[in-house]
Every structure is written in structure tokens, then in C-alpha cells.
Amino acid sequence: MSNTLSQASQDYLKAIYKLTAQHGRATTSQIAKALDVRPASVTGMLKKMAQAEPPLLEYEKHRGVTLTPQGEKEALKVVRHHRLLESYLHDKLGYSWDEVHEEADRLEHVISDEMEMRMDEALGYPRRDPHGQQIPTPALDLSPSTTTSLSELRPGQQATVQRVGDENARLLRHLDRLGLRPKTRIAVLEYEPLDQLFQLQVSGQNEPVVIGPQIATQVFVKPDSIKAD
Numbered sequence: 001m002s003n004t005l006s007q008a009s010q011d012y013l014k015a016i017y018k019l020t021a022q023h024g025r026a027t028t029s030q031i032a033k034a035l036d037v038r039p040a041s042v043t044g045m046l047k048k049m050a051q052a053e054p055p056l057l058e059y060e061k062h063r064g065v066t067l068t069p070q071g072e073k074e075a076l077k078v079v080r081h082h083r084l085l086e087s088y089l090h091d092k093l094g095y096s097w098d099e100v101h102e103e104a105d106r107l108e109h110v111i112s113d114e115m116e117m118r119m120d121e122a123l124g125y126p127r128r129d130p131h132g133q134q135i136p137t138p139a140l141d142l143s144p145s146t147t148t149s150l151s152e153l154r155p156g157q158q159a160t161v162q163r164v165g166d167e168n169a170r171l172l173r174h175l176d177r178l179g180l181r182p183k184t185r186i187a188v189l190e191y192e193p194l195d196q197l198f199q200l201q202v203s204g205q206n207e208p209v210v211i212g213p214q215i216a217t218q219v220f221v222k223p224d225s226i227k228a229d
Contacts (some may be wrong), residue, residue: 010108031065077136078108081116085108096131128163148222153223163179
């Protein structure tokens with residue numbers, strides 16, 4: 001079915017997949033914000049996709065939207081293309097991790113299944129992209145996540161960074177300066193509840209680093225007591 005879906009439909013499916021993974025259901029306003037389109041346009045598109053054959057989503061006015069099994073399958077195809085492209089651009093073409101997202105957004109709609117398989121083979125069948133995000137398998141499976149937001153840690157806890165938010169290039173450049181990349185070890189030295197500031201010891205950094213809540217919520221870690229996914 002992917003070959004018959006428009007780029008706009010694929011963008012909607014990917015956005016809804018990400019939003020429902022976080023919130024359970026995706027609202028019209030959340031989708032409009034994610035795609036930078038008017039809420040009225042979103043409503044029309046959701047109705048169209050709910051009436052597709054087979055339906056790609058379930059939509060109820062004022063109650064939000066969830067993907068059907070077919071819609072989730074199509075969304076994961078786009079996610080797989082996107083994350084393989086990010087990995088290929090980063091590992092084979094020398095793009096930095098803050099440059100790959102926009103390039104992958106443009107290319108994810110046009111690569112063939114054959115090209116996807118060849119990239120996967122050339123990369124050695126990676127499980128994660130440069131930001132630590134899981135790459136769906138060829139069967140479109142994903143392992144259940146065991147990560148938690150760094151914002152949930154408290155002093156004395158140690159963890160390994162597993163993944164980071166991948167859509168904000170400025171954030172990624174800042175995380176790179178702080179040394180907060182996937183597989184990096186961290187220890188929480190101090191936490192100030194009033195302003196939610198964390199002081200961290202980051203592996204490879206001589207001095208402790210301080211981050212606020214906006215950054216902490218975009219860094220996902222595996223605390224030492226939890227088995228990696």
C-alpha cells in the first residue's frame with residue numbers, strides 16, 4: 001500500500017505514530033502543530049484517512065485519533081526508511097547527527113524497498129540510528145522500550161544514555177557540546193527541584209555539566225538497575 005500513499009499521508013501517519021506513542025491518542029491540535037498545518041486541514045485529512053480502504057486510522061471528533069493496524073504498519077515503514085537514511089547519511093556520507101533529520105525527511109518518501117535493503121546491508125543491519133532511536137526490523141517490529149527520561153533521575157543515580165530527541169538541530173549541537181550522546185555514561189550529582197536543574201558528571205567531560213528541564217526531557221537513559229532494550 002505504501003506505493004499508493006501520498007507524501008502527505010505518510011507524513012500524517014508518522015506524526016500520529018510518534019504522538020500516540022507518547023500520549024496514547026493524538027489530538028487535532030497536536031497533529032497540526034507537528035506538521036505546521038491548519039487544524040481545519042488536519043480534520044479533513046483525518047476523515048479521508050479514516051475512510052480509506054483499509055482504514056488507516058480511527059478518528060472521533062473531540063476524542064482524537066489512533067492508528068489502525070494497517071496505519072501503524074504504514075507508519076513504521078516510513079520510520080524505518082527515515083532512520084536507515086539517517087544512519088546511512090551519518091555513517092557513510094559524513095553528515096553530522098544534527099544534519100541528517102531534514103535530509104531524511106525529504107528522502108524517506110522516495111526510496112525503494114530495494115534501496116532500503118541495500119542500505120541496511122551496507123550499514124551492517126543497525127538496530128539504532130545516530131540518535132539512538134530504534135530502527136524497525138524488516139518485519140516492522142520494535143522492541144519494547146525500557147528507557148526513562150533523564151528528568152526522572154535523582155542524585156546518586158547512574159545511567160547510560162540510550163537515545164535523544166532527533167528533530168531539533170540546535171538541541172543536538174548543544175547535546176554534542178555537553179557530551180550527551182548515546183552509550184555515554186552519566187551520574188547525577190545534584191538536582192534542584194525549584195528550577196529543575198541537574199548537575200551531571202558526563203563520561204569524557206572534565207567538569208560537571210548543568211542542564212535544565214527542556215534538555216532533560218529530550219535525553220532518554222537506561223538506569224543501571226534496568227536491562228537495556
